[in-house]
Amino acid sequence: VSRGPFFAANWKMYMDPETARDYANAFELLAEPFVDDAYIALCAPFVCLETLSEELEDSEIGIGAQDCYWEPEGAFTGEISARMLRELVDCCIVGHSERRRLFGETDEMVARKVSALLAQEITPIVCVGESLEENQAGRTAERVTAQVVAGLGHLTDEQRGAIVIAYEPIWAIGTGLADTPESANATIAVIRSAAGGLDQAVMLYGGSMKPGNAEALCRQPNIDGGLVGSASLDPGAFAELIVNGLKGGDAR
Ligand code: PEP
Numbered sequence: 001v002s003r004g005p006f007f008a009a010n011w012k013m014y015m016d017p018e019t020a021r022d023y024a025n026a027f028e029l030l031a032e033p034f035v036d037d038a039y040i041a042l043c044a045p046f047v048c049l050e051t052l053s054e055e056l057e058d059s060e061i062g063i064g065a066q067d068c069y070w071e072p073e074g075a076f077t078g079e080i081s082a083r084m085l086r087e088l089v090d091c092c093i094v095g096h097s098e099r100r101r102l103f104g105e106t107d108e109m110v111a112r113k114v115s116a117l118l119a120q121e122i123t124p125i126v127c128v129g130e131s132l133e134e135n136q137a138g139r140t141a142e143r144v145t146a147q148v149v150a151g152l153g154h155l156t157d158e159q160r161g162a163i164v165i166a167y168e169p170i171w172a173i174g175t176g177l178a179d180t181p182e183s184a185n186a187t188i189a190v191i192r193s194a195a196g197g198l199d200q201a202v203m204l205y206g207g208s209m210k211p212g213n214a215e216a217l218c219r220q221p222n223i224d225g226g227l228v229g230s231a232s233l234d235p236g237a238f239a240e241l242i243v244n245g246l247k248g249g250d251a252r
Contacts, residue, residue, distance in 0.1 A: 004038070004039065005037065005218070005245065005246055006039045006041075006204060006225035007040050007041075007245060008040075008043055008064060008093075008125055008164075008226070009228055010206070010228065010232060011044050014045075015044060015048055016047065017048055017051040020048035021051050024042070024055040024061075027239065028055075028056065028059050028061065030239035034242060035059070037246055038225065038245075039062065040060075040062060040242065041061070041063060041091050042056075042061065042062070042063055042232075043064035043093050044063065044064070049063060049089060050088065053088050062089075062090035063088065063089050063091075064090060064125065065085050065089045067093065067096075067113075069082070069113070070082065070109075070113050072116075081116070082117045082120045083116075086122065091125055091164065092113075093125045093127065094110050094113045094124045094151075095107075095126055095128065096127045096168075097127060097129055101170075108150065110150075111151050111152070111153075114151065114155070118159055123162065123163065123164055124163050124164065125163075125166055125204070126152065126163060126165050127227070128165065128191065129143075129169045129170050129172075129207070130143040131143075131171065140187055141187065144190060145191075145194045148194040148195045149195050153195045155195075160195075160196070160197070160200060161200035163198075164202040164204060166203075167188050167191060167206070170207075171207075172206075173208070173229065174229060175208055177208055178205075178209060179205070181213075181216045181219065182220070184223060185220035185221065188203045188205070188222040192222060202224045203222055203224050204226050205223045205225075205227075206228065208230070209228050209245075211231065211244055215248035215251075217245070218245040218249045219248035219252050220248075221252055226241070226245060
Protein backbone atom coordinates (compact mmCIF):
# COMPACT_ATOMS: atom_id res chain seq x y z
CA VAL A 1 0.00 0.00 0.00
CA SER A 2 1.05 3.57 -0.49
CA ARG A 3 -0.47 6.71 1.02
CA GLY A 4 -3.59 7.51 -0.92
CA PRO A 5 -7.32 7.23 -0.51
CA PHE A 6 -8.22 3.97 1.22
CA PHE A 7 -11.70 2.89 2.30
CA ALA A 8 -12.40 -0.40 4.04
CA ALA A 9 -15.79 -1.81 4.94
CA ASN A 10 -15.97 -3.66 8.24
CA TRP A 11 -19.03 -5.87 7.93
CA LYS A 12 -18.49 -7.29 11.43
CA MET A 13 -20.73 -10.35 12.04
CA TYR A 14 -23.22 -9.41 9.35
CA MET A 15 -23.77 -10.97 5.91
CA ASP A 16 -23.61 -14.57 4.71
CA PRO A 17 -22.34 -15.93 1.39
CA GLU A 18 -25.64 -15.15 -0.36
CA THR A 19 -26.01 -11.57 0.88
CA ALA A 20 -22.29 -11.01 0.31
CA ARG A 21 -22.73 -12.05 -3.33
CA ASP A 22 -25.64 -9.66 -3.82
CA TYR A 23 -23.70 -6.86 -2.13
CA ALA A 24 -20.59 -7.47 -4.26
CA ASN A 25 -22.59 -7.39 -7.49
CA ALA A 26 -24.41 -4.19 -6.55
CA PHE A 27 -21.32 -2.47 -5.19
CA GLU A 28 -19.16 -3.35 -8.18
CA LEU A 29 -21.53 -1.40 -10.44
CA LEU A 30 -21.80 1.53 -8.04
CA ALA A 31 -18.03 1.69 -7.60
CA GLU A 32 -17.22 1.70 -11.32
CA PRO A 33 -16.81 5.51 -11.56
CA PHE A 34 -14.28 5.73 -8.69
CA VAL A 35 -12.73 2.30 -8.30
CA ASP A 36 -9.44 3.49 -9.83
CA ASP A 37 -9.26 6.56 -7.57
CA ALA A 38 -9.10 4.77 -4.24
CA TYR A 39 -8.10 1.47 -2.72
CA ILE A 40 -11.33 -0.14 -1.55
CA ALA A 41 -11.69 -3.35 0.46
CA LEU A 42 -14.59 -5.33 1.87
CA CYS A 43 -13.60 -6.92 5.21
CA ALA A 44 -16.01 -9.79 5.55
CA PRO A 45 -16.71 -12.76 7.83
CA PHE A 46 -14.55 -15.79 6.97
CA VAL A 47 -17.47 -17.72 5.45
CA CYS A 48 -18.00 -14.97 2.84
CA LEU A 49 -14.40 -14.72 1.64
CA GLU A 50 -14.51 -17.44 -0.97
CA THR A 51 -17.73 -16.08 -2.46
CA LEU A 52 -16.26 -12.58 -2.59
CA SER A 53 -13.08 -13.79 -4.22
CA GLU A 54 -15.17 -15.47 -6.95
CA GLU A 55 -17.48 -12.49 -7.45
CA LEU A 56 -14.71 -9.89 -7.40
CA GLU A 57 -12.12 -11.89 -9.34
CA ASP A 58 -11.95 -9.36 -12.19
CA SER A 59 -12.51 -6.32 -10.01
CA GLU A 60 -10.11 -3.83 -8.43
CA ILE A 61 -12.10 -4.06 -5.21
CA GLY A 62 -10.02 -5.74 -2.51
CA ILE A 63 -11.10 -8.33 0.03
CA GLY A 64 -10.23 -8.37 3.72
CA ALA A 65 -10.66 -10.59 6.76
CA GLN A 66 -11.50 -9.25 10.22
CA ASP A 67 -9.05 -11.28 12.30
CA CYS A 68 -6.44 -14.04 12.00
CA TYR A 69 -4.20 -16.23 14.13
CA TRP A 70 -0.44 -15.90 14.00
CA GLU A 71 0.67 -19.55 13.96
CA PRO A 72 0.55 -20.98 10.43
CA GLU A 73 -1.23 -24.19 11.50
CA GLY A 74 -1.69 -26.42 14.51
CA ALA A 75 -3.98 -27.44 17.35
CA PHE A 76 -5.81 -24.11 17.66
CA THR A 77 -9.48 -25.06 17.44
CA GLY A 78 -11.61 -22.44 15.75
CA GLU A 79 -8.75 -20.24 14.57
CA ILE A 80 -7.89 -19.22 11.00
CA SER A 81 -4.24 -18.46 10.26
CA ALA A 82 -2.79 -15.64 8.20
CA ARG A 83 -1.29 -18.33 5.98
CA MET A 84 -4.73 -19.84 5.32
CA LEU A 85 -5.98 -16.40 4.27
CA ARG A 86 -3.18 -15.70 1.86
CA GLU A 87 -5.00 -16.82 -1.30
CA LEU A 88 -8.27 -15.19 -0.29
CA VAL A 89 -7.59 -11.69 1.02
CA ASP A 90 -5.56 -8.56 0.40
CA CYS A 91 -5.86 -7.14 3.91
CA CYS A 92 -6.97 -8.08 7.42
CA ILE A 93 -8.24 -6.04 10.37
CA VAL A 94 -6.22 -6.54 13.57
CA GLY A 95 -6.91 -5.33 17.11
CA HIS A 96 -10.43 -4.01 16.52
CA SER A 97 -11.78 -2.64 19.81
CA GLU A 98 -14.55 -5.27 19.77
CA ARG A 99 -11.92 -8.00 19.67
CA ARG A 100 -9.87 -6.31 22.36
CA ARG A 101 -12.89 -5.78 24.62
CA LEU A 102 -14.97 -8.92 24.01
CA PHE A 103 -12.30 -11.48 23.12
CA GLY A 104 -9.27 -10.37 25.12
CA GLU A 105 -7.01 -9.37 22.25
CA THR A 106 -3.90 -7.69 23.67
CA ASP A 107 -1.25 -5.45 22.11
CA GLU A 108 1.12 -8.43 22.21
CA MET A 109 -1.33 -10.50 20.18
CA VAL A 110 -1.75 -7.59 17.77
CA ALA A 111 2.04 -7.49 17.31
CA ARG A 112 2.15 -11.21 16.47
CA LYS A 113 -0.78 -11.01 14.07
CA VAL A 114 0.76 -8.04 12.25
CA SER A 115 4.03 -9.95 11.75
CA ALA A 116 2.18 -13.07 10.58
CA LEU A 117 0.17 -11.06 8.05
CA LEU A 118 3.20 -9.20 6.70
CA ALA A 119 4.98 -12.55 6.25
CA GLN A 120 2.07 -13.61 4.02
CA GLU A 121 2.03 -10.27 2.16
CA ILE A 122 -1.40 -9.41 3.56
CA THR A 123 -1.85 -5.77 4.56
CA PRO A 124 -2.71 -5.43 8.27
CA ILE A 125 -5.30 -2.78 9.14
CA VAL A 126 -4.36 -2.16 12.76
CA CYS A 127 -6.99 -0.51 14.96
CA VAL A 128 -6.15 1.72 17.91
CA GLY A 129 -8.29 4.07 19.94
CA GLU A 130 -9.18 5.30 23.40
CA SER A 131 -12.23 4.71 25.58
CA LEU A 132 -14.62 7.50 26.55
CA GLU A 133 -13.12 7.55 30.03
CA GLU A 134 -9.59 7.92 28.67
CA ASN A 135 -10.77 10.62 26.29
CA GLN A 136 -12.45 12.59 29.03
CA ALA A 137 -9.37 12.28 31.21
CA GLY A 138 -7.25 13.83 28.43
CA ARG A 139 -5.35 10.57 27.93
CA THR A 140 -6.05 9.97 24.23
CA ALA A 141 -2.51 10.67 22.98
CA GLU A 142 -0.97 8.56 25.72
CA ARG A 143 -3.34 5.63 25.03
CA VAL A 144 -2.90 5.48 21.26
CA THR A 145 0.86 5.94 21.56
CA ALA A 146 1.06 3.01 23.97
CA GLN A 147 -0.99 0.83 21.61
CA VAL A 148 1.14 1.75 18.60
CA VAL A 149 4.44 1.22 20.42
CA ALA A 150 3.36 -2.17 21.83
CA GLY A 151 1.66 -3.38 18.65
CA LEU A 152 3.98 -1.99 15.98
CA GLY A 153 7.22 -1.06 17.71
CA HIS A 154 8.91 -4.24 16.44
CA LEU A 155 8.47 -3.44 12.74
CA THR A 156 11.30 -2.54 10.39
CA ASP A 157 11.20 0.78 8.49
CA GLU A 158 10.05 -1.06 5.38
CA GLN A 159 7.27 -2.84 7.27
CA ARG A 160 6.07 0.45 8.75
CA GLY A 161 5.30 1.60 5.23
CA ALA A 162 3.34 -1.59 4.47
CA ILE A 163 0.64 -1.25 7.10
CA VAL A 164 -2.61 0.62 7.52
CA ILE A 165 -3.60 2.08 10.88
CA ALA A 166 -7.19 2.91 11.75
CA TYR A 167 -7.73 5.42 14.54
CA GLU A 168 -11.06 4.39 16.02
CA PRO A 169 -12.11 6.15 19.22
CA ILE A 170 -14.15 3.47 21.00
CA TRP A 171 -16.86 5.96 22.02
CA ALA A 172 -17.44 6.81 18.34
CA ILE A 173 -17.91 3.24 17.08
CA GLY A 174 -21.52 2.45 16.26
CA THR A 175 -22.77 5.43 18.27
CA GLY A 176 -23.48 7.92 15.48
CA LEU A 177 -21.16 10.32 17.32
CA ALA A 178 -18.00 10.73 15.25
CA ASP A 179 -14.89 12.54 16.44
CA THR A 180 -14.51 16.04 14.99
CA PRO A 181 -12.28 16.21 11.91
CA GLU A 182 -9.78 18.46 13.72
CA SER A 183 -9.54 16.24 16.78
CA ALA A 184 -9.20 13.04 14.70
CA ASN A 185 -6.52 14.73 12.61
CA ALA A 186 -4.58 15.77 15.71
CA THR A 187 -4.69 12.26 17.21
CA ILE A 188 -3.58 10.71 13.93
CA ALA A 189 -0.64 13.15 13.89
CA VAL A 190 0.33 11.72 17.29
CA ILE A 191 0.05 8.17 15.89
CA ARG A 192 2.21 9.11 12.90
CA SER A 193 5.01 10.24 15.18
CA ALA A 194 4.85 7.17 17.45
CA ALA A 195 7.03 4.05 17.32
CA GLY A 196 9.88 5.68 15.43
CA GLY A 197 7.72 7.34 12.77
CA LEU A 198 4.86 6.11 10.63
CA ASP A 199 4.88 8.78 7.92
CA GLN A 200 4.50 6.27 5.11
CA ALA A 201 1.66 4.28 6.67
CA VAL A 202 -1.90 4.79 5.45
CA MET A 203 -3.98 6.29 8.29
CA LEU A 204 -7.74 5.84 8.44
CA TYR A 205 -10.36 7.32 10.69
CA GLY A 206 -13.11 4.98 11.94
CA GLY A 207 -16.09 5.58 14.20
CA SER A 208 -19.46 6.63 12.77
CA MET A 209 -18.04 7.75 9.44
CA LYS A 210 -21.07 8.35 7.23
CA PRO A 211 -21.80 9.81 3.78
CA GLY A 212 -22.52 13.12 5.56
CA ASN A 213 -19.20 13.54 7.40
CA ALA A 214 -16.74 11.69 5.15
CA GLU A 215 -15.83 14.76 3.11
CA ALA A 216 -14.93 16.91 6.14
CA LEU A 217 -12.97 14.08 7.78
CA CYS A 218 -11.01 13.24 4.62
CA ARG A 219 -10.17 16.89 4.01
CA GLN A 220 -7.83 16.69 7.02
CA PRO A 221 -4.18 16.28 5.99
CA ASN A 222 -3.54 13.22 8.16
CA ILE A 223 -6.68 11.26 7.26
CA ASP A 224 -6.20 9.06 4.19
CA GLY A 225 -9.62 7.40 4.29
CA GLY A 226 -11.93 5.42 6.51
CA LEU A 227 -12.69 2.12 8.20
CA VAL A 228 -16.46 1.98 8.03
CA GLY A 229 -18.83 -0.22 10.02
CA SER A 230 -22.56 0.54 9.94
CA ALA A 231 -22.49 2.72 6.83
CA SER A 232 -20.72 -0.04 4.88
CA LEU A 233 -23.56 -2.53 5.24
CA ASP A 234 -25.52 -0.86 2.46
CA PRO A 235 -23.65 -0.75 -0.88
CA GLY A 236 -25.30 2.56 -1.85
CA ALA A 237 -24.34 4.27 1.41
CA PHE A 238 -20.77 2.93 1.26
CA ALA A 239 -20.39 4.13 -2.35
CA GLU A 240 -21.74 7.57 -1.45
CA LEU A 241 -19.39 7.76 1.53
CA ILE A 242 -16.39 7.00 -0.70
CA VAL A 243 -17.42 9.59 -3.32
CA ASN A 244 -17.69 12.22 -0.57
CA GLY A 245 -14.44 11.11 1.08
CA LEU A 246 -12.63 11.41 -2.26
CA LYS A 247 -13.99 14.97 -2.65
CA GLY A 248 -12.50 15.82 0.74
CA GLY A 249 -9.18 14.22 -0.16
CA ASP A 250 -9.03 16.15 -3.45
CA ALA A 251 -9.66 19.42 -1.62
CA ARG A 252 -6.79 19.06 0.83
C1 PEP B 1 -15.93 -0.15 13.12
O1 PEP B 1 -16.46 -0.99 13.83
O2 PEP B 1 -14.80 -0.35 12.67
C2 PEP B 1 -16.66 1.10 12.85
C3 PEP B 1 -15.99 2.13 12.45
O3 PEP B 1 -18.03 1.06 13.06
P1 PEP B 1 -19.07 2.26 12.77
O4 PEP B 1 -18.73 2.85 11.42
O5 PEP B 1 -20.39 1.60 12.79
O6 PEP B 1 -18.89 3.26 13.86
